[in-house]
Amino acid sequence: MTNENHVLQSFQLATERYASLGVDTTQVLEKMNKISMSLHCWQADDVTGFENQGGSLTGGIQVTGNYPGKARTIDELRLDVLCAKSYIPGTHRLNLHEIYGDFEGKVVDRNEVEPSHFQSWMEWGKEHNMKLDFNSTSFSHPKSGDLTLANPNDDIRNFWIEHTKRCRWISEEMGKYQADPCMMNLWIHDGSKEVPASRIKYRRILEQSLDEIFSTEYANMKDCIEAKLFGIGLESYTVGSYDFYLGYGAKKGKIVTLDTGHFHLTESIADKISSMLLFTPEIMLHVSRPIRWDSDHVVILNDDLQDLAREIIRCDALDRVHIGLDYFDATINRIGAYVIGCRATQKAFIQALLEPSALLNSYEENGQYFERLALQEELKSMPWQAVWDYYCFLNDVPVGENYISEIHRYEQTVTSKR
Ligand SMILES: C[C@H](O)[C@H](O)[C@@H](O)C(=O)CO
Ligand SMILES: [Mn+2]
Numbered sequence: 001m002t003n004e005n006h007v008l009q010s011f012q013l014a015t016e017r018y019a020s021l022g023v024d025t026t027q028v029l030e031k032m033n034k035i036s037m038s039l040h041c042w043q044a045d046d047v048t049g050f051e052n053q054g055g056s057l058t059g060g061i062q063v064t065g066n067y068p069g070k071a072r073t074i075d076e077l078r079l080d081v082l083c084a085k086s087y088i089p090g091t092h093r094l095n096l097h098e099i100y101g102d103f104e105g106k107v108v109d110r111n112e113v114e115p116s117h118f119q120s121w122m123e124w125g126k127e128h129n130m131k132l133d134f135n136s137t138s139f140s141h142p143k144s145g146d147l148t149l150a151n152p153n154d155d156i157r158n159f160w161i162e163h164t165k166r167c168r169w170i171s172e173e174m175g176k177y178q179a180d181p182c183m184m185n186l187w188i189h190d191g192s193k194e195v196p197a198s199r200i201k202y203r204r205i206l207e208q209s210l211d212e213i214f215s216t217e218y219a220n221m222k223d224c225i226e227a228k229l230f231g232i233g234l235e236s237y238t239v240g241s242y243d244f245y246l247g248y249g250a251k252k253g254k255i256v257t258l259d260t261g262h263f264h265l266t267e268s269i270a271d272k273i274s275s276m277l278l279f280t281p282e283i284m285l286h287v288s289r290p291i292r293w294d295s296d297h298v299v300i301l302n303d304d305l306q307d308l309a310r311e312i313i314r315c316d317a318l319d320r321v322h323i324g325l326d327y328f329d330a331t332i333n334r335i336g337a338y339v340i341g342c343r344a345t346q347k348a349f350i351q352a353l354l355e356p357s358a359l360l361n362s363y364e365e366n367g368q369y370f371e372r373l374a375l376q377e378e379l380k381s382m383p384w385q386a387v388w389d390y391y392c393f394l395n396d397v398p399v400g401e402n403y404i405s406e407i408h409r410y411e412q413t414v415t416s417k418r
Pocket of ligand 1: 042226326
């Protein structure tokens with residue numbers, strides 16, 4: 001249990017400690033307030049959506065676990081998101097996939113979807129101060145197969161082109177409605193289990209599909225293209241690889257999405273930020289946690305996440321980097337999973353903002369590498385947690401572990417009854 005006085009006193013001491021290194025905690029808190037994460041709606045229901053509840057999840061992604069209480073309807077999902085949101089300090093966005101439309105029990109195929117299917121989401125978002133982001137959905141559909149936008153079969157390819165164009169249209173309407181650009185993410189699973197006879201053939205087709213999809217200019221949405229290393233069952237070749245999308249994004253001015261689970265496990269995602277900022281307009285992040293593969297474990301405050309946040313702050317790029325989350329764990333309380341991952345991400349950013357960058361840079365400029373390394377080490381045990389607690393307190397959300405019992409209560413009264 002934490003009491004108010006303890007939080008305030010600890011913050012005061014931490015403020016003095018950081019001030020001695022030239023860091024102003026008040027400014028850090030102001031910056032934290034501007035960091036808005038996009039919460040992925042699919043954590044609440046294991047990427048099921050409301051279109052095809054009986055079908056299985058395809059596209060090389062998998063959710064493990066069968067924890068009771070997953071959201072089964074739009075109302076349940078909205079309630080769960082609001083519950084999670086109440087334990088996360090700050091103002092955040094909601095990231096919707098196309099399969100989460102308000103279809104009112106009707107069958108709406110992916111090439112028929114339109115903004116009206118998301119009208120109730122737009123109204124709900126406005127009511128709850130959550131701006132919306134959007135994703136086309138190429139998986140879990142009879143036409144998904146191994147190839148969608150890169151399919152040599154014109155019927156299938158055109159079906160997915162139509163779907164993706166409509167998703168851009170929906171995103172545009174969302175952006176207009178909320179008077180803030182809607183970030184639309186395009187991820188397709190296209191690939192193959194074995195190495196194809198021609199790798200370039202499918203990449204050429206994908207390039208053509210993207211050119212056609214992006215031929216309409218919109219003012220209220222932004223296109224993001226997400227690369228991946230491989231999917232389950234598609235291990236040898238992914239059409240939309242990182243090189244493919246980075247090249248496409250740099251050439252055509254599109255935003256590349258970096259999903260932290262979509263790379264070789266020892267590859268540093270943090271190291272990509274500064275290069276991409278030089279050659280692509282903005283960056284979209286899917287913060288995730290891969291264990292041995294793109295397993296989408298709940299995000300925790302690990303070295304990778306801390307490196308990533310630090311790099312974004314060192315590049316002074318908060319206004320060019322969009323922070324989305326992307327993990328799905330059905331082995332634990334799903335609302336708890338949201339809260340753990342979001343708070344971990346925010347902790348990484350508060351630590352990064354508390355870095356005495358002027359001092360570190362001056363050490364570096366003077367060739368004082370011992371001092372630079374020593375300070376970097378000492379920063380790890382500086383009282384950043386007192387600043388985080390105070391940030392939670394200011395935002396009227398539980399401090400420290402106090403949210404655990406509250407989530408238990410929601411489980412007992414709501415999700416366990418489903
Ligand atoms: C459900 C998401 O669109 C999906 O996770 C995608 O972003 C991805 O990361 C696939 O591995
Ligand atoms: Mn992703």
